[in-house]
Amino acid sequence: MRQKSSANRDLPPRMIRRIRKGTTGKIWVSYYYNGRDEAGKRKEIPLGTDLDQAKVEWARLERKAPPKPNHLMSYVFDRYEKEIIPGKSIRTQSDNHKEIKQLRKAFESAPIESITPQVVAQYRDARTAKVRANREIALLSHAFTIAREWGLTDKANPCFGVRRNKEKPRDYYAGEIVWNALYSEAAQELKDAMDLAYLTGQRPADVLKIAATDLNNGFLLIGQGKTEKRLRLRLEDAGIQSGLSTFINDLLERRAINGVKTSTLITNSSGLRMSQQMLRNRWDDARDKAAIKATTDGDLALAASIRQFQFKDIRPKAASEIELTHASRLLGHSTEEMTKKVYRRIGEIVKPTK
Template sequence: MRPKSSARDLPPRMLRRVRTLASGKRWEGYYYDGRDDAGNRKEIPLGTEINEAKRKWAELECRPAPVETGIMRIAFDRYAREVIPDKAPKTQASNQLELAKLRSVFDTAPIDAITPQHIAQYRDARMTRARTLKNGTVVPAKPATVAANRELALFSHIFNKAREWGYTAKTNPCAGVAKNKEAPRDFYADDEVWKAVRNRAAIELQDAMDLAYLSGQRPGDVLRFTRRDIVEDALTVQQGKTSKRLAIMLTDQDTGTRTELGRLLDRIGARTVRSLWLLATPDGKRLTPGMLRLRFTAARNAAAVQVEESGDQRLAARIRQFQFRDARPKAASEMALDHASDLLGHTDKQITKVVYQRVGKRVRPTR
């Protein structure tokens, strides 16, 4: 076979085709210069990604795949290209950050050379970044136990996909490697803390706190509620994280009276300035995540300062621990487990019990 006169960076019988699309973008694809059953020349498509193409070329040539096609970068790239875009926006963002951390360690590692010991070493060596706060306080680096768990969970999924794609036949190295122990957040926003912050909140923040508590939904889902979500006397929701659908009743079917959630939505709907969004400012502008964060921080700080001035340092400290996301656990903690699990959209009641119910079971004293 005579030497190639072009595309000398490619293996023998591998061709590169370049086209300029109508949009003006440059398209590049790879082909195998093969033969059909009749012996006629036939270009077999290998795809548009160089390393994928080289793997297919190796199969057609009955040769070992080039070394550069067997490293984790190939699986990372394909996962980022094909799998991550199908996830929820928030999950996409977190996956991109987690993937960047994994790339810094495993990008050039041969897929078949990664062992459970390497996974355990990553878990134990993962640290947070030391930083200096605006007031000059230095926060030292510490073990990033939760981040390591999330990143290795992503690595495990990527490795399983790599097995599906044919990049490796090796057992997932994450199998059998223990995760870091995680302590779920256990802060409970009791009525004293809740009322202290709510009393210092703007009207739109009061609405947001009430809606989050009464619906039991995640902050992102609460901010997305519109008037169109009120269907047949129920507040309907398709949860952004799990896509689970719920219809939260606005009238008690047993008594025929409006629920507190129903009365809240009635009050919002009766206001002079109306908005499509259930959570809006008095002038009708949608309450965004940034607006919610600023208003909640301001109300929490004002409540803490007010309590500190009255001399109750313990309550002030609890107020400063309070986060808007604690509305969902507060709702779960103040209901029976079955009801809480249904409202929060959990298929496993154990998640509701362990993570979200933050008040101990009420029991009788000895006497």
């Protein structure tokens, strides 16, 4: 089979592009279907001058579904979901799919060339979920950058220079009273998850995947799913066991007594690995019980504080209760500024006047 002309390699099979220059110097482009007539002789069937319409007509002749126009944002989103998102972490994939779902509502049928900084700013202002809008614009920006690499557009990224909504980092801190109130109502597997999360300072998803096989030569090996950062948590220092080591030894002993075979440290009462939903259900149940108890005791302020407590607040609690440099390294941050700005949720220690 003869190799397709380089001028037509971006077109579907048997579609031809004809480019002619008129007497006035104007360039004329038209598309044809390289078909056959009734006698079997080669015949070029006109498809028109509009590429998208030509592809629709080509699909009819080929008896195929018409391809999506590649000058629309829908094509960019489809290809981004198919080629780019699968290479990201599981959590990021989930977030990106939600973000694209929102972006499609506004930009699905819009031509790529029609997206301007003004349009992006209007989208930002129209979204009621301001923080989510920032994430969606960030994804739109990356999708536009990739679209430029794919050759779908050569215009500047319209997201560059567009202000983002101001974000205020979550500043909730679970003090000892709140912690104890919820902890006392928690099932044993939730208590184990809380203790492991606090002692390691890791994200909920990373806590749930820690296994006995991660114990190696006096260290607990951690692989962070979000950043792919690898850590080794020391279990002993100068022959003295850490609190984490004591907790793990106690947990392994209880698992052995109960006949738990799963290597994952955090399991349910049946010995099965704890899923995110299992954790969420147990957390909500314990939090509701603790809040109801506080309300019954007449402490409405405590009840309100308990209801604000989320499992993800354990990580910043851990970061807030140890020295900054230690906290930054434990959390796997590249700079102490990130730890200080987002995860340190208690103030500086000072003395009273008297």
